[in-house]
Amino acid sequence: MFGRFSLNDFRAVGRVLWTLAYLHFNARVIAAKHGCIGLGYARALYVTTKRELVTTVRTHTGLTRETVESIIDTLTFGRHDQRNPDPALQPLIPLTSRHLVLAPNLILNSALERNLAVLLNRLPEEKALYAALSKAREAISKQRVTRTLDELGYRYWFGELSEWGPAAEIDLAIVSDVERRCLALEMKAFIGPADPREIHERSLEIKRGIEQATLRRAKTREMPQPLQRALGIDDTYDVTWAVASETSIGAPYVQSDDMPVVQTRHILDKLSGERQLAAVCDWLKRSGHLPIEGTHYETVDFVARVGDWSLPWYGLKGLVSDYV
Numbered sequence: 001m002f003g004r005f006s007l008n009d010f011r012a013v014g015r016v017l018w019t020l021a022y023l024h025f026n027a028r029v030i031a032a033k034h035g036c037i038g039l040g041y042a043r044a045l046y047v048t049t050k051r052e053l054v055t056t057v058r059t060h061t062g063l064t065r066e067t068v069e070s071i072i073d074t075l076t077f078g079r080h081d082q083r084n085p086d087p088a089l090q091p092l093i094p095l096t097s098r099h100l101v102l103a104p105n106l107i108l109n110s111a112l113e114r115n116l117a118v119l120l121n122r123l124p125e126e127k128a129l130y131a132a133l134s135k136a137r138e139a140i141s142k143q144r145v146t147r148t149l150d151e152l153g154y155r156y157w158f159g160e161l162s163e164w165g166p167a168a169e170i171d172l173a174i175v176s177d178v179e180r181r182c183l184a185l186e187m188k189a190f191i192g193p194a195d196p197r198e199i200h201e202r203s204l205e206i207k208r209g210i211e212q213a214t215l216r217r218a219k220t221r222e223m224p225q226p227l228q229r230a231l232g233i234d235d236t237y238d239v240t241w242a243v244a245s246e247t248s249i250g251a252p253y254v255q256s257d258d259m260p261v262v263q264t265r266h267i268l269d270k271l272s273g274e275r276q277l278a279a280v281c282d283w284l285k286r287s288g289h290l291p292i293e294g295t296h297y298e299t300v301d302f303v304a305r306v307g308d309w310s311l312p313w314y315g316l317k318g319l320v321s322d323y324v
Contacts, residue, residue, distance in 0.1 A: 002120070002126065002129060003125060003126060003129070004066075004067070004070040004074075005067050005070050005071055007113070009061075009063055009067050009071065010071055010112075010113065010116060011113060012061040012063060013057055013061060013063070013068060013071045013072075014112040014113065016056065016057045016060045016061060017057075017075075017091075017102070017107055017112070018107055018108065018112070019060075020046060020056070020102070020107075021046065021102060021104035021105075021106075021107035021108050022104070022108060024046040024104050025104035025105065025108060028040040028043060028044055031043075044103075044104075045101045045102065045103055045104075046101065046102040046103075046104060047095070047099060047100075047101050047102075048099070048100055048101075048102070049098050049099055049100070050072065050098060050099075050100055051098070053072060053092075053100060054068050054069055054072060057072070072092065074090075074116075074119070075090050075091060075092045076090055076092045076093075076094060076100070077090045077091070077092060077093045077094060078090065078094070080123050082122065084197075086195070086197075087103070087106060088106065088110055088115055088194070088195070089115045089116075089118060089119040089122075090119065091103065091106045091107055091110065114191060114194075117130065117133060117191055118191060118194075118198065120133070134189065134190060137189040137190070137191075137246070138171075138187060138188075138189040140189070141187060141189040141246045141264060142158070142171070142172060142187065144264075145172060145187075145244075145264060145268065146172075148268050148271070148272065149174060152271060152272065152275070154174050154175065154176060154271075154277065155174070155175040155176075155177065155231075155232075156172060156173060156174050156175065157170070157172075157173050157175070157230055157231050158170055158171055158172045158173065159230065161219075161226040161227060161230060162226075163223060163225075163226040164216070164219045164223065164226060166215070167212070167215045167216045167218075167219045170184060170216070170227070170230070171185055171186055171187040172184070172185045172187055172244075173185070173227075173230075173231055174277060175231055175232075175233065175237075175277075176276075176277035176278070177233075179276065179277055179278045180233075180236055180237045180238065181237065181238050181240070181277045181278045181281055182231060182233060182237050182238070182239045182240070182277075183239075183240050183242065183267075183277060183280065183281055183284075184213075184216065184217075184220075184227075184239055184240070184241050184242075185241075185242055185243070185244040185267075186209045186210075186212050186213035186216070186241070186242070186243045186244070187243075187244050187245075187246075187264065188205060188206065188209050188243065188244070188245040188246065189245075189246040189247075189264075190202055190205055190245075190246070190247060190248075191247065192247035192248055193247075193248050199248070199251055200251065202247075202248050202250065203248075203250040203251040203253070203254045204254070205250075206243065206245060206248070206249060206250030206254050206261055207250065207254040209243040209245070209261070210243055210254070210255075210256045210259045210261065213241045213242065213243050213259055214241075214256070214259055216241065217239075217241040217259075220239050220241070227239070238281070240281040240284060240285060241259065242259070242260045242261070242262060242267075242284050243259065243260070243261040243262070244261075244262060244263070244264040244267055245261060245262070245263055245264065246263070246264050246265075247263070249261045249262060249263060260284040260285070260287060260289065262284065262289045266289055267280065267284075270283060270289075294319075295319065295320075296318070296319055296320055297316050297317060297318050297319055298316075298317050298319060299314050299315075299316060299317075300314060300315045300316070300317050301313070301314050302314070302315060
């Protein structure tokens with residue numbers, strides 16, 4: 001439940017907007033096939049009044065006027081004091097005080113619910129809710145990982161070590177008593193970035209994760225006893241630290257030479273394939289999770305052409321099919 005509407009309410013409104021966009025887009029395509037002047041580009045946008053849009057949405061959702069108006073207001077470009085508004089997040093563009101315009105392609109090719117979650121993080125009054133959603137995503141990610149660990153027969157632990165102060169929270173530590181190895185993970189489960197600004201913002205989260213994992217690794221060396229007691233291990237166990245992200249591992253400029261960042265699923269796939277925690281730890285230490293040009297992929301140059309314009313560009317060609 002959001003401040004003024006629920007996710008179910010938003011989903012219902014989103015479906016109506018998607019349907020309107022689909023109908024309008026295909027109507028223009030049909031008109032173009034029938035010889036419409038200029039392939040119908042003059043009418044490519046769906047133009048409506050706010051009153052008409054609210055009425056249409058209410059007719060097909062049964063929601064109250066207040067709820068529909070709240071959702072329409074949230075999706076209106078620049079509303080809620082957005083200084084750098086994004087049409088992917090707020091796709092209803094105001095033309096006048098009464099008229100709104102909607103680009104069908106923007107609706108049809110966007111994930112409205114995903115974009116709503118990103119938008120919430122930009123609204124001061126909804127930041128607490130976004131934080132709660134992020135915590136829920138982290139919990140779901142951890143549950144998926146621990147289910148796999150149960151199937152593979154590994155011990156694991158997560159919790160807080162009060163003696164470590166600011167470095168107290170351990171997201172997940174995996175233990176192999178046979179190998180006397182431990183893999184401690186700083187876990188991130190944010191929504192995958194979709195544009196340059198989001199890539200930068202999520203990369204900063206990865207950077208904070210690297211800093212947190214580095215701090216905890218230092219505590220492991222300075223004051224190992226709290227972690228050893230929690231995990232039931234001793235000085236003969238080797239502890240490896242890494243950052244595990246559910247989606248993006250961040251941009252190159254935030255990476256660390258001595259703290260690996262890898263997608264969570266890649267760790268699970270590697271662990272399931274190797275069946276040895278030591279092999280996974282060594283794989284992370286030597287940066288084996290990162291592809292090497294000439295071994296795992298190659299760069300292919302080509303020229304992209306649009307009409308009379310051409311642009312030298314490049315693409316990536318995979319060289320192996322089993323690389324994680």
